[in-house]
Structures are given as structure tokens and as C-alpha cells.
Amino acid sequence: xxxxxxxxxxxxxxxxxxxxxxxxxxxxxxxxxxxxxxxxxxxxxxxxxxxxxxxxxxxxxxxxxxxxxxxxxxxxxxxxxxxxxxxxxxxxxxxxxxxxxxxxxxxxxxxxxxxxxxxxxxxxxxxxxxxxxxxxxxxxxxxxxxxxxxxxxxxxxxxxxxxxxxxxxxxxxxxxxxxxxxxxxxxxxxxxxxxxxxxxxxxxxxxxxxxxxxxxxxxxxxxxxxxxxxxxxxxxxxxxxxxxxxxxxxxxxxxxxxxxxxxxxxxxxxxxxxxxxxxxxxxxxxxxxxxxxxxxx
Amino acid sequence: xxxxxxxxxxxxxxxxxxxxxxxxxxxxxxxxxxxxxxxxxxxxxxxxxxxxxxxxxxxxxxxxxxxxxxxxxxxxxxxxxxxxxxxxxxxxxxxxxxxxxxxxxxxxxxxxxxxxxxxxxxxxxxxxxxxxxxxxxxxxxxxxxxxxxxxxxxxxxxxxxxxxxxxxxxxxxxxxxxxxxxxxxxxxxxxxxxxxxxxxxxxxxxxxxxxxxxxxxxxxxxxxxxxxxxxxxxxxxxxxxxxxxxxxxxxxxxxxxxxxxxxxxxxxxxxxxxxxxxxxxxxxxxxxxxxxxxxxxxxxxxxxxxxxxxxxxxxxxxxxxxxxxxxxxxxxxxxxxxxxxxxxxxxxxxxxxxxxxxxxxxxxxxxxxxxxxxxxxxxxxxxxxxxxxxxxxxxxxxxxxxxxxxxxxxxxxxxxxxxxxxxxxxxxxxxxxxxxxxxxxxxxxxxxxxxxxxxxxxxxxxxxxxxxxxxxxxxxxxxxxx
Numbered sequence: 001x002x003x004x005x006x007x008x009x010x011x012x013x014x015x016x017x018x019x020x021x022x023x024x025x026x027x028x029x030x031x032x033x034x035x036x037x038x039x040x041x042x043x044x045x046x047x048x049x050x051x052x053x054x055x056x057x058x059x060x061x062x063x064x065x066x067x068x069x070x071x072x073x074x075x076x077x078x079x080x081x082x083x084x085x086x087x088x089x090x091x092x093x094x095x096x097x098x099x100x101x102x103x104x105x106x107x108x109x110x111x112x113x114x115x116x117x118x119x120x121x122x123x124x125x126x127x128x129x130x131x132x133x134x135x136x137x138x139x140x141x142x143x144x145x146x147x148x149x150x151x152x153x154x155x156x157x158x159x160x161x162x163x164x165x166x167x168x169x170x171x172x173x174x175x176x177x178x179x180x181x182x183x184x185x186x187x188x189x190x191x192x193x194x195x196x197x198x199x200x201x202x203x204x205x206x207x208x209x210x211x212x213x214x215x216x217x218x219x220x221x222x223x224x225x226x227x228x229x230x231x232x233x234x235x236x237x238x239x240x241x242x243x244x245x246x247x248x249x250x251x252x253x254x255x256x257x258x259x260x261x262x263x264x265x266x267x268x269x270x271x272x273x274x275x276x277x278x279x280x281x282x283x284x285x286x287x288x289x290x291x292x293x294x295x296x297x
Numbered sequence: 298x299x300x301x302x303x304x305x306x307x308x309x310x311x312x313x314x315x316x317x318x319x320x321x322x323x324x325x326x327x328x329x330x331x332x333x334x335x336x337x338x339x340x341x342x343x344x345x346x347x348x349x350x351x352x353x354x355x356x357x358x359x360x361x362x363x364x365x366x367x368x369x370x371x372x373x374x375x376x377x378x379x380x381x382x383x384x385x386x387x388x389x390x391x392x393x394x395x396x397x398x399x400x401x402x403x404x405x406x407x408x409x410x411x412x413x414x415x416x417x418x419x420x421x422x423x424x425x426x427x428x429x430x431x432x433x434x435x436x437x438x439x440x441x442x443x444x445x446x447x448x449x450x451x452x453x454x455x456x457x458x459x460x461x462x463x464x465x466x467x468x469x470x471x472x473x474x475x476x477x478x479x480x481x482x483x484x485x486x487x488x489x490x491x492x493x494x495x496x497x498x499x500x501x502x503x504x505x506x507x508x509x510x511x512x513x514x515x516x517x518x519x520x521x522x523x524x525x526x527x528x529x530x531x532x533x534x535x536x537x538x539x540x541x542x543x544x545x546x547x548x549x550x551x552x553x554x555x556x557x558x559x560x561x562x563x564x565x566x567x568x569x570x571x572x573x574x575x576x577x578x579x580x581x582x583x584x585x586x587x588x589x590x591x592x593x594x595x596x597x598x599x600x601x602x603x604x605x606x607x608x609x610x611x612x613x614x615x616x617x618x619x620x621x622x623x624x625x626x627x628x629x630x631x632x633x634x635x636x637x638x639x640x641x642x643x644x645x646x647x648x649x650x651x652x653x654x655x656x657x658x659x660x661x662x663x664x665x666x667x668x669x670x671x672x673x674x675x676x677x678x679x680x681x682x683x684x685x686x687x688x689x690x691x692x693x694x695x696x697x698x699x700x701x702x703x704x705x706x707x708x709x710x711x712x713x714x715x716x717x718x719x720x721x722x723x724x725x726x727x728x729x730x731x732x733x734x735x736x737x738x739x740x741x742x743x744x745x746x747x748x749x750x751x752x753x754x755x756x757x758x759x760x761x762x763x764x765x766x767x768x769x770x771x772x773x774x775x776x777x778x779x
Contacts, residue, residue, distance in 0.1 A: 023522065023527050023528060024527065027526065027527060027528070037484055041578070041584065041585045041586060042585075042586050042587075043577060043585075043586040043587035043588075044484075044577070044587070068586060069586060083484070084484040084520070084521050085521060086482060086483075086484075086521045086522075086523060086527070087523070087526065087527065088526060088527070089523065089526055216569060216572055216573065216577065216587070217482070217483060217492075217572060218523075219482050219523050219526075219711070219713065220549065220550045220711045220713065221492075221547075221549070221550065221551075221568055221572070221711070222551070222566060222568045222569040222572050223550065223551040223553070223566035223568060223569055224565075224566070224569040226553070226560070228560055232555075233553050233555070233559070233560075235550065238550075238711075238713065249560075252560045255560075255562060255664035256560065256562060256664075258562070258664075259562045259590070260588045260590075262591075263582065263583075263588035263591075264588070266583055267582075267583050267586060267588070270583055
């Protein structure tokens, strides 16, 4: 059992949970994730580790509620426990001094980009962060990101905070203003990561993305998380979750993430109160790593 | 070799014993069992067991025991069944086999004990597997006696993986008085026995009973630990004070075929499909949260000819598949699956496309599997595995409509532990190198066994490796030499 020590909402539907997991806290490196199971009949879902503290033996996860399991996670309070937390899983981020790094966080993806941004800053990179959200109240972790960035730029779809537009607009501005960019890290919805990769591809700027395929065991045993990298199958759980964005087949990822749309709707319909109907595709409303990838809750 | 009382219980002359027909295993009728996930075989009654046991010829040099990977003393336990001493038979079994209720159900007896049985030269072999299962189940029904705890040795042993090899090592070493802790990455214990083998072949309660017995012996278990990530083998030894380590992490990652269309929705690895059903209980969705595709009225195929393939396709049938196919590139004679499973699958109405190989998965244009293009094969000269090599017949391509395909074409080594443990040697495929007699690895105090050493094999061969490992680990723990 993994006890929750702190719990607070960062934005509507986005909750930060700090939980006791001494073994995981001890080994965690930026870019890694955990597999979580909430209750005895629950599914296993991957969630990125947003922070850790070895001394206190705690890790932080940030959860956006999109399906049943994430709704359950969002309902938890200090003193509650998670049944299973396995990790830290996946390859750690490649942390090197390369010069100037643009870190792009879309929605709840910001929480996942944060530990990698901090580590990249620590080794001496200049960090330009672009954080994007639908609207002002959905902007998260601005102070934390600000603390590890040389420049922080916020974008909202409706212009209620920062500049109006999407993160790739800002990335294009930077490139057109001849800002030297040595690397881009993009973490967010699949369509956002795909768009970022397309912007940087013609300029040959190394672009790292963190993928969020359906996943069950998280240790390489099931192959459910296979993604197409340069036309070859790789497992996001052990070969990733970070990959070179210019080699990823994002369309296959989008298609595979929609596999259980019908089942996800059914699960939510039975879980939610009657007035909330299931409305359309949810697959790409998710941000990588931070929301369930398996059977999507 | 023969105990003094041998032959005393069975008064039948050898000729008479051979006249008794092999007693059939009672089973759920095929038309009923394809609607549920309950066990197919129902088990012998006491009468059936004693009748079957009477068939044993009581060979002075029992080939069955010799061919058993863990050396179960077959004629001795069968003799005790004839005498009606079922508890004694169970105790005799436990001397060599710590998981009799499991092996009684999933061991390929025709390749081991029953394949060696002298009766099989004239009539059908003794139902050793059925008898093994009978006494294990009898013991469970009557209540298993508490295990005798050996005095503590003061040594601490870590076991990585709670599958058949790890559990065997745990049981054997605990009996010798060593403190034993088993680390498991998944949330449930049992390894392939819980995520791989379906309920209708090996009910989970059987595993739970075995685990309860081991807990009663004093074995400790810790789930949610992926050794190599959560903690490394070196840390277990240097920081957590374990005197020796056994690595039994299993077969590893599923192989894919690298043919077009493998990324379509509806194409599963057998590991994923079976894990969803067995570990996550997706057949009870939405009562359980993890989903599996709705197979009702769909055409489903499994690619492969092993037990995993049959487990997957028979599960698909139970989930309501309209048509269920096995597509296998060799012929039935080469199928690695247990004979009984093939027979059960046929009874259940599964169609076999033998000498057939998929070359492309076809899309419906929206990202979903819609069919498979196959080519017929013929068998050429034997290959490295000793089986005749299948080669495609030119111009024999054909298409089969399909909604879901499950790939059961083998596994490759998972390198997590190999890459995070100093000086642990592997073969060129990445499997851990271990001495075949002692299961010692290149690192002192580290032992390995089961599929992570041999590649995909059977439950009984993993248990056999566990048995050998336990013997040499005990020697290492008591003498410091390995």
C-alpha cells in the first residue's frame, strides 16, 4: 500500500498527489514513470513521476481526470492509499549540456516536462519554456517551471493568459527570430507533439517527445505499448518513453490509443452520475504519461 | 531401489493390469465449457484414481521417474494410491515436487513420465498426470498439514520472480531454514501461472493455495518491485544484505513477425491478450476495469502452435468469437502444444490452418484489422530445432476475413536485469548464462533458471531448474563455495 501524504488540485480536474514510495523515490530519474493500480478490480495505468524526494521517500504524480481510474485518483485525499505503485519504469531522460533547450509542455504535459527541464537546467543548459493550456485556469506549475527556466512563455487557446494561440505558434516565432535552439523537448497531447516535430524537422533540430501508448505491465512483457519508430516496433515501456520525435509514427500512436474508446465510454458511463453523457473521442485529450494510457481512464 | 512393501497393495497379475482401460478424465462437455472460463478437466474421483493406479506395472527400474524433470517417484506414490493412502501419496509427491496441483494440470506428461511408461508400448500409458492432480487436490480438500519449519540458518536469500522456478527455489530453500524473500514486478504472485495460463486450464485458486502454503512455511513476498529498476541485484546484495540471489524472471518480451499491418488495432501479442484476461480479468469487464476488445460474433485467429497459442484462441472462443482459427506454419506433428490441449481445442470447434503462415495483416482503411493474407507452406529438411523447416509454396496466397489476431510466435529475452547487474554474462540472444547442473551464473552468489536461461520452455523445466538451483544455493550458503 502506498499512502497519500498530500493532495491538491492544480487546476480543475488536475490533481497533484504526493505519496510514500521510498524504493521508487530512491531510484527515480527524470523522464521515468510508474504503473498504478487503485483498487482490487482496477486497471493498471502509467503515470509520469513529476517529482521525487529521496530523503522523505516520496514521489509526486499529477493526474488529469479523463476516465474512471483518473477520476478515482482525483478523488483521493491525504491518508488514502494506492494499492499498487510500480516503478520507476522506462529509460531516464538523456540529460546533457547541449546549449539552448526549448521545453514545451502542453496541458498536464507541463508537469511531466518539469523534472527533465530542471535536470537540463542543472547541467548548464539555457532553458526556454513554452507552456500551453486551453485557458488561464488550466495553466499549471508556472512557478515551478519559471524557477528552472531562463525564459518562460505561456500560451492559451483563448488568450486569457499569456499569448493567444498554441505552443507551436510560439516555437515558430522563436525560430523566425533567429533564436539559436539546440534541442526541443515536447510533452503533451499526441497532436501537439506531432506538430512540434513537424516544425523542427526541416531545421534538423533534435526533438524529444514522450509517448503515451496503451500499457499494462510496464516491464516489456506484454508488447501492448509498441510504437512505430523509423518503421520498426519499439516498446515505450522499456525502449522509451522518450523518443526522437522525427522518427515517431504519430498517426499509428493516435490510432492505437483509440482502441478502447468504446470500452472507456462504457466504463465512464457506469461510473459517472447519469447526467454526464460520454461525448466523443477522449483519446487525444490526454497528455502523455500523466493520464492513463491503458484502457484510458 | 524398490521399497520393501512394493507390490504388496496391488494384487493383480501384470496381464490383468494391462486389461484395465485408461480411465478417462471427467470433463465439462465442450458445448458447455466454451461458454465459461471454468476448468475443463474436473478431476478423478477416488474410485477412478484407484482404478487407474491399478494399471501401474510397478517397474523395478521406473522409466517414468527417470524421465521426470524433477524425478517424482511415480511407482511409489501410485502404490500408495492403490493402498488408499492418499495423504501418504501426497507426501511422497511433495518430496520431489513443490507444485503438484500445478504440474498435474499443465505439465506435458506425454513428453516425460507418460511418454516413458512401459504400458504405452502395448496400450495407453498410465494416467500419471491425472493421478498427480488427484492426490494434490485430495490433499487440498482434506487440509494440507502445516509444513515443518527448519531451524533458521541465519542466511538471507532473494528470489527475483515468483513464477514456477522462483517458487520452487523459495520452497526448497525455506525448508532448509534459510530466510527467503521473493520479489515480483506485477501486483499478483505466480508469474506465468497467473498472467499466462487461463482459468479453464489452471484455476487461480490453485496458485493461491500453493502461495498460502509457502507463506505458512515462512516465505516472504514483495510485489510491485521490478528488479533492475526499483532496486538492482547489486543493491540487494550489497545494501540489503542478501547472501545469494536467484533470478527467475521468465521468458521476457513477445516477438512480433515484422510483417505489414502489425500495428493495426485488433492485433495483439499473446502476452498482452492473455495478461488482459488472466491477470486483469478483462473477461469480467466492466466489473473489472481493464478492457479487452469485444469478440462476440467476431472472427479471431491465433498465430502459432504452442500452448500459449491454444490458451489464447480457446479464451477467444469463450469470449464469444464466431470463428476461431489456429494458423500454424508447420504441421500438427510439429506443434509444441500439449496433446490434450489440441484435443480439447478440436472438441471446442477451433479450426486449424496447418502449414499456413500470415504474410500481411489487412486494414479496413480506418486503422482496424479486417483480414489476413496467408501463404501455404510445405516442410523441407529439419532445421536447428530438429523440426522440419517450413517453406512457402509460391502462388498459394489467400485471404481470410479477421477482426482480431493474436500473435503467439515466441519471446525474446528481457534485458532489464542483465543490463543493470555488473558482470552477469549472457548468451548472444541475451539470455543469462547458467551452468546446466548448478544454475550458477558468471557472478558468485547469483544463480538463474527457467525461461530467462533457456528461452521459452515449460513450467516443469523451470521447476526442474529451480530444484537444481536450490541444491547448489544451499551448498553455497552453507559452505560459501559454489
